Amino acid sequence: MPTIACRAARAVHRGVAPVLAVAALSTVTSTPIAAEPYRTASITVSDAWARETAPAQKAGGGFMIIDNAGNRADRLLSAASGVADKVELHTVSMDGGVMRMRPVAGGIAIPARGKVELRPGSFHIMFMGLKAPLRRGETVPVTLRFARAGTVTARLAVQPIGAMGPDGGHHGHH
Numbered sequence: 001m002p003t004i005a006c007r008a009a010r011a012v013h014r015g016v017a018p019v020l021a022v023a024a025l026s027t028v029t030s031t032p033i034a035a036e037p038y039r040t041a042s043i044t045v046s047d048a049w050a051r052e053t054a055p056a057q058k059a060g061g062g063f064m065i066i067d068n069a070g071n072r073a074d075r076l077l078s079a080a081s082g083v084a085d086k087v088e089l090h091t092v093s094m095d096g097g098v099m100r101m102r103p104v105a106g107g108i109a110i111p112a113r114g115k116v117e118l119r120p121g122s123f124h125i126m127f128m129g130l131k132a133p134l135r136r137g138e139t140v141p142v143t144l145r146f147a148r149a150g151t152v153t154a155r156l157a158v159q160p161i162g163a164m165g166p167d168g169g170h171h172g173h174h
């Protein structure tokens, strides 16, 4: 399984801008998130957000909480969006101090009457080959396909570089 190391992983998961010039943009402001949850069958997607990207950055991360109110487990099989050449489902592991990302084989399991959080440093949606930078205040449409629940298109609110949550929360990354 191919892994993606170093600069891309840091930029997506720690909000470390890969381009020095972007440090000037470090003032973090909260952007109100598109609050509405997105539903299909027993699946609810909430707190959907993506992190702003630097101009030269070709990869970006998408995050959200996926709730399954049903009695049967489901599985997020794929994600698609027009903003990037390719969208993958990724997980993160540490390898000798280096953060690596790799595609999740078989999708992300969503337990019955449970939930899974896609967040920095863990499961995430990976935009590869961004056609344009993701800018704060914009929303990114992503169509999620589940094994049982079918498809739903969520809009991910773009938060500033360095954000660690949907409210632009900034947890001590300086």
Ligand SMILES: [Cu+2]
Binding pocket: 012, 090, 091, 101, 102, 124, 125, 126
């Ligand atoms: Cu990734």
